[in-house]
Amino acid sequence: MPYLVLDSLTKRFGSWLAVDGLSLTVEKGELVSLLxxxxxxxxxxxQMIAGFLDPTSGRVTLDGADLLAKKPNERGLGIxxxxxxxxxxxxxxxxxxxxxxxxxxxxxxxxxRVAETLQLVGLGAFGDRHPKRLSGGxxxxxxxxxALVIRPSLLxxxxxLSNLDAKMREEMQVELRRxxxxxxxxxxxVTHDQSEAMAxxxxxxxxxxxxxxxxxxxxxxxxxxxxAFVANFLGRTNLLQGVVSGDGxxxRVAxxxxxxxVGEEVPEGPGVVTVRPEKVSFVAGSGVPGRVQARVFxxxxxxxxxxxxxxxLTVIRQHDGxxxxxxxxxxxxxxxxxxxxxxxxxxxxxx
Amino acid sequence: xxxxxxxxxxxxxxxxxxATGPTTTRPETRNWTPYLLSLPALALFATLxxxxxxxxxxxxxxxxxxxTGIENVWRLDNYLEIVRDDYFHEVFLRTFRxxxxxxxxxAVIGAPEAYxxxxxxxxxxxxxxxxxxxxxxxxxxxxxLGWALLFGSTGxxxxxxxxxxxxxxxxxxxxxxxxxxxxxxxVLVPFMVLSVWASLQRLDPQVENAALSxxxxxxxxxxxxxxxQVVPGILSGSIIVFALAASAFxxxxxxxxRRLKVAATLAYDEFLNTxxxxxxxxxxxxxxxxNIVIIVGCNRLVERRYKQVFE
Ligand SMILES: Nc1ncnc2c1ncn2[C@@H]1O[C@H](COP(=O)(O)OP(=O)(O)O)[C@@H](O)[C@H]1O
Ligand SMILES: [Mg+2]
Numbered sequence: 001m002p003y004l005v006l007d008s009l010t011k012r013f014g015s016w017l018a019v020d021g022l023s024l025t026v027e028k029g030e031l032v033s034l035l036x037x038x039x040x041x042x043x044x045x046x047q048m049i050a051g052f053l054d055p056t057s058g059r060v061t062l063d064g065a066d067l068l069a070k071k072p073n074e075r076g077l078g079i080x081x082x083x084x085x086x087x088x089x090x091x092x093x094x095x096x097x098x099x100x101x102x103x104x105x106x107x108x109x110x111x112x113r114v115a116e117t118l119q120l121v122g123l124g125a126f127g128d129r130h131p132k133r134l135s136g137g138x139x140x141x142x143x144x145x146x147a148l149v150i151r152p153s154l155l156x157x158x159x160x161l162s163n164l165d166a167k168m169r170e171e172m173q174v175e176l177r178r179x180x181x182x183x184x185x186x187x188x189x190v191t192h193d194q195s196e197a198m199a200x201x202x203x204x205x206x207x208x209x210x211x212x213x214x215x216x217x218x219x220x221x222x223x224x225x226x227x228a229f230v231a232n233f234l235g236r237t238n239l240l241q242g243v244v245s246g247d248g249x250x251x252r253v254a255x256x257x258x259x260x261x262v263g264e265e266v267p268e269g270p271g272v273v274t275v276r277p278e279k280v281s282f283v284a285g286s287g288v289p290g291r292v293q294a295r296v297f298x299x300x301x302x303x304x305x306x307x308x309x310x311x312x313l314t315v316i317r318q319h320d321g322x323x324x325x326x327x328x329x330x331x332x333x334x335x336x337x338x339x340x341x342x343x344x345x346x347x348x349x350x351x
Numbered sequence: 352x353x354x355x356x357x358x359x360x361x362x363x364x365x366x367x368x369x370a371t372g373p374t375t376t377r378p379e380t381r382n383w384t385p386y387l388l389s390l391p392a393l394a395l396f397a398t399l400x401x402x403x404x405x406x407x408x409x410x411x412x413x414x415x416x417x418x419t420g421i422e423n424v425w426r427l428d429n430y431l432e433i434v435r436d437d438y439f440h441e442v443f444l445r446t447f448r449x450x451x452x453x454x455x456x457x458a459v460i461g462a463p464e465a466y467x468x469x470x471x472x473x474x475x476x477x478x479x480x481x482x483x484x485x486x487x488x489x490x491x492x493x494x495x496l497g498w499a500l501l502f503g504s505t506g507x508x509x510x511x512x513x514x515x516x517x518x519x520x521x522x523x524x525x526x527x528x529x530x531x532x533x534x535x536x537x538v539l540v541p542f543m544v545l546s547v548w549a550s551l552q553r554l555d556p557q558v559e560n561a562a563l564s565x566x567x568x569x570x571x572x573x574x575x576x577x578x579x580q581v582v583p584g585i586l587s588g589s590i591i592v593f594a595l596a597a598s599a600f601x602x603x604x605x606x607x608x609r610r611l612k613v614a615a616t617l618a619y620d621e622f623l624n625t626x627x628x629x630x631x632x633x634x635x636x637x638x639x640x641x642n643i644v645i646i647v648g649c650n651r652l653v654e655r656r657y658k659q660v661f662e
Binding site: 050051052072073074075076077078079081082083085086087088089098099102103146147150 | 555557558560561562563564565566567568569571575576579580
């Protein structure tokens with residue numbers, strides 16, 4: 001039984017489609033990320049779930065109940081804002097206590113739960129400080145504690161870590177994952193940082209221009225991207241021009257002079273082949289012929305730029321002592337059929 | 352958070368410059384450029400403000416006789432007269448009562464006005480802001496004369512109220528404190544709106560959403576989250592409005608007339624009607640002193656109360 005259901009949620013600003021028919025189901029206790037470039041409609045989606053924006057069309061149900069029928073202050077959701085949105089005139093503890101006060105929790109229990117939650121986010125000793133006297137990371141934790149303390153049915157996080165420096169961000173990622181495990185709250189995390197989404201989520205929703213490109217577990221989205229956009233957005237990838245041929249179940253794709261069997265349903269004609277640089281290796285016998293244009297040593301690995309008939313190809317090889325081609329060498333490139341994805345269309349159509 | 356960085360940068364700028372460092376034995380190399388650069392402004396300030404003020408203060412120590420004119424003596428007689436005479440007590444009390452009521456009304460009207468203005472959508476917001484600030488563009492005298500027309504016993508307000516049947520006989524607005532308070536509030540509310548507007552601009556719009564998401568009702572959001580954050584704006588607006596109301600001249604002169612005197616019109620009359628310049632000067636000096644004491648006191652209070660939260 002899905003917990004949160006978004007059913008073709010759509011938001012228009014004038015003629016601009018900010019979110020276009022987004023459908024998503026989230027299980028209880030799951031952490032799902034909305035991932036996509038800036039301006040793709042992530043915040044708009046979150047604000048519609050929170051109730052600060054009214055959808056143009058579509059439905060949202062939480063635990064079977066229609067969420068859109070409720071006012072924002074009746075939804076009982078926890079929200080961590082990108083700007084933290086702490087109450088500057090209240091101390092950290094007063095900030096955290098606010099939601100409990102609104103729920104009429106008696107003072108003694110309120111104080112106990114505030115102390116407990118501040119402890120959980122590692123701010124036990126900072127309860128009496130005003131936000132202005134806290135660092136960015138600490139303010140971020142107060143915002144998290146304030147949202148968690150009301151034991152929300154759903155926690156929405158809008159780029160919660162984007163205002164932190166790299167080191168703090170990594171620490172907070174681990175912290176967030178730990179808290180999510182220990183509290184078991186269902187979370188929707190908005191981010192434009194693919195490594196953050198990969199590190200934290202059970203599933204990622206990759207969005208582009210208001211539309212969903214793919215919903216999958218992080219590793220599945222990385223290994224089997226549903227579109228050229230996803231392949232490109234989640235780390236480096238090679239986009240190659242190929243030609244799909246064959247009929248019935250026996251389909252093949254020809255790439256730069258070599259031929260691979262095709263697993264997926266693709267129409268005949270021109271196709272795009274995507275393959276990750278680290279999955280490509282130099283082979284003997286049969287493969288895509290090419291010439292090494294450049295090679296760069298990167299410490300643990302070598303990076304090759306190889307020119308082929310199907311377009312330029314990036315290859316990453318581990319620095320493990322095996323012999324590797326030099327610049328201007330003629331080489332043959334190969335990869336396992338399961339490491340490659342084939343889609344209809346032209347590579348130029350991708351971003 | 353830019354604010355955090357701002358403070359850090361600010362402290363960086365103010366941290367040890369060579370002059371205040373531990374090496375104090377060095378011959379002092381004072382940089383005179385800033386003083387020289389501010390000299391013209393200081394000179395202007397001195398000639399236009401300090402000199403007349405000092406002269407007024409000195410004048411208030413002279414004495415005045417009907418047959419002798421101003422006598423060049425240095426005594427506190429004028430002040431003693433003001434302190435002893437009930438008539439002056441009444442005038443000063445009225446002045447500050449009016450100023451206080453005007454401040455209160457301005458806050459009660461101006462703060463919600465600023466908040467509503469901020470919540471308005473694009474074209475209306477600008478139009479309404481212009482309407483609110485419009486009175487500042489009109490001369491005080493013509494604006495106040497307008498009020499006098501409205502206030503009269505056959506004025507629009509009384510005729511309207513009688514027409515609706517709310518009152519049987521005209522209400523006295525002219526030459527009453529009520530009339531002065533209403534007209535002054537109209538004149539001074541824009542200052543309150545501007546001051547609250549400035550502090551609303553600093554408010555993160557998501558903060559209200561945050562409070563809503565935590566289960567607060569809209570009115571609770573206003574009372575517990577928005578209001579406390581604009582209190583400094585209301586207080587600084589109040590200081591401006593109070594100072595202007597206590598020293599206002601044109602409005603009390605036109606609406607209050609001869610009968611209903613405030614400190615400013617009293618000083619004016621002493622100068623121009625009675626020709627008792629020293630007494631008028633003493634009234635002016637006392638008004639200034641009282642204003643300064645009240646405003647500085649309030650400012651201290653505000654700063655102490657909000658220092659921790661808002662810097
Ligand atoms: N209130 C609004 N009025 C008009 N356009 C808006 C408004 N809010 C957002 N948009 C537009 O909708 C798109 C999606 O915005 P947003 O959801 O904030 O993107 P993201 O959070 O993914 O960066 C953007 O192109 C933005 O310009
Ligand atoms: Mg956003």
